[in-house]
Amino acid sequence: MQARITLDDVAALARGCAVLGTGGGGDVRSGAIAARRAIRERGEVPLVTLGDLPDDALVLPLSGIGAPTVSHEMIHAEDEPVRIKEEIERIFGRGPAAVMSSEIGGANGVAPVAWAARLGLPLLDADAMGRAFPEVQMVSLYVAGIPANLVIMSDAVGNVVTIRPVDGLWSEAIARAVCVASGSSALMADYVLTAKECAGAVIEGTVTRALAIGRATEGAQDPLGALTAELGAVRLLTGKVTDLERRTTGGFARGTVTVEGTGDDRGRTLTLEIQNENLVAVEDGVVRAMVPDLITVVDTQAATAIQTEGLRYGQRVTVLAWPCDPLWRTPKGLETAGPRAFGYDLDYRPVETIAGRA
Template sequence: MSWTITAGDIPGLARGAAVLGTGGGGDPYIGALLATQALRAHGDVTVVGLDELPDDAVVLTVAMMGAPTVMVEKLPSLDEVTAPVHALGAYLRRPVTHIACAEVGGVNSTIPIAAAAALGLPLLDADGMGRAFPELQMVLPTLSGITASPLAFSDEKGNVGVLHTVDNGWTERIARVACVEMGCSVMISGFSMSGVQAREALVPDSLSLCVEIGRTIASARDEKVDPVDAVVALLGGRELFAGKVVDVQRATTTGFARGRARIDGADASLELSFQNEHLIAELDGRALATTPDLIMVLEHDTGEPITTEALRYGQRVRVISAPSDERWHSAEALAMVGPGYFGYELPAHRFDGSVDAIEEAAA
């Protein structure tokens, strides 16, 4: 069933998206500002479910590519957000009918809202991951054989390009170089899909879940109950650790925000490793959770999500985990998003505590 996103919905949706962003996806406040501006200027956005999508639809994803830390200082405009869609529509010589989120995390849940509002197009209640990942090819459409290219990109200076590559890995490699040269953040549009392809490849009801997470946190605060516990219950997750941030090492390199954070508890320490998003959570050297499952950091009392670029010494936090879409645990998917891909010599741990055999063998 279709529903409508208004400017009043954005704060809660952005908060939920920041939770599912697993630490990455950019500052939710910036994305919320951009979406609110677009909605007030161009009107509300209609959100449609995958089951309502016509078979012959032309769906394009819209996203920010680059280091989330950079976007804080290099704010995008609506023209920058819509330019890749215009360029790609002209390249495809077909009218674009729907906008979709490449990932459900952080600003890449709110930037597509801005694009849909400014373009007057409906937005899908779906995304390509069910979470956030740092590289362009790391989406479920890749597993379904859907190509990222032709991929259009734009920057704040007015540069616009369309890239055609042999596969999604090469799209990431070439687009990342362009992204770094263009200031470490660009707007992109790609993964052209029909309605049939979108229903097969995307994660359904993603934006609805963002809204529900935001409402859950707000309601828990109003009712004086624990918002972190409420989020854990909603996501079918678990709490991994609680403590104080005592060290953060972070650097922006090759278009990514990479680093580690240490959280000290009463008698143990948890280390988080991230590349835009949290990838590994280790308790005194023992892995508690790994990519592709979700690892999220929430403020201890309020349940407010904390992104990797917002982690600071002295924060009291709780680290939670939740299962990813089951498709991410296939052998092909783990080769693309498992710990081994990011250079960690340990197997992928499923949320249920088991170890994926393919990653165990690789480790």
């Protein structure tokens, strides 16, 4: 593991986070811009592990909340993290010792570099999803049984809202409402917990993993092959985008994307169901991959991830799918973020089982 995130790391981190974003998680470019600017102004950001922190050190899990269509215009890198830190000092009588990404997938995986730099804090090499998810309660901390008892939100205007929800579902409902009232975009601390509480409740090593994914394609002769190998992914289909249906409702970007196979895949058609993230991939009425496993659309040539908002008719793409963190395959994990949590009447089957690999 490296000791700090440098200016040169930001591009690889952003590429990796985009791949882990499974189509959602906000636009990584805005996160990368914010991260570079903050590193230039405040210096490189130390990357620490849980073992580097005292047991009682406060970890601050941060994420942007909002529809990707709106939040890519927001940076959340100036006063918002400072206001959240001040609120934590008021509540706990001490400030946080490290920033953690709540969601390594998408902009929320990159922007914490900026937030940590602004606060003069290290970044924890961990997150609470191992990917991107659209709802506040879909975090490893919730699955691990840590009560969702504190959410702090800060918007671009300067409003600060502290929520003490009775559970994760109320947390999501209220935070989403506050987000919409704040112009559909806010910075959020979801849980504030000690390093000791983080052990076993966060997904460790995910910043390092995002960096490795981002670097896998650097200078590769076969970027798609290199990325597929790094991810341990199943290639679902290579083809072109032939149909796109997108809408933003209730703070979510929803839609359906159709990819028709080309080359070896000619004659096949894959449909993706999207709620901020790519959730279900269907071919001929058969599900080939489903949430919480990761499904990402990449440019077939460059193997760069294409987010939902960047999808265009006629694009040449490959759809990859690979296993989620084992935590999401537990009964509580599937209850929280399995297909039924998103309204799909499907029994979860691991992507590698469907592909006949396991």
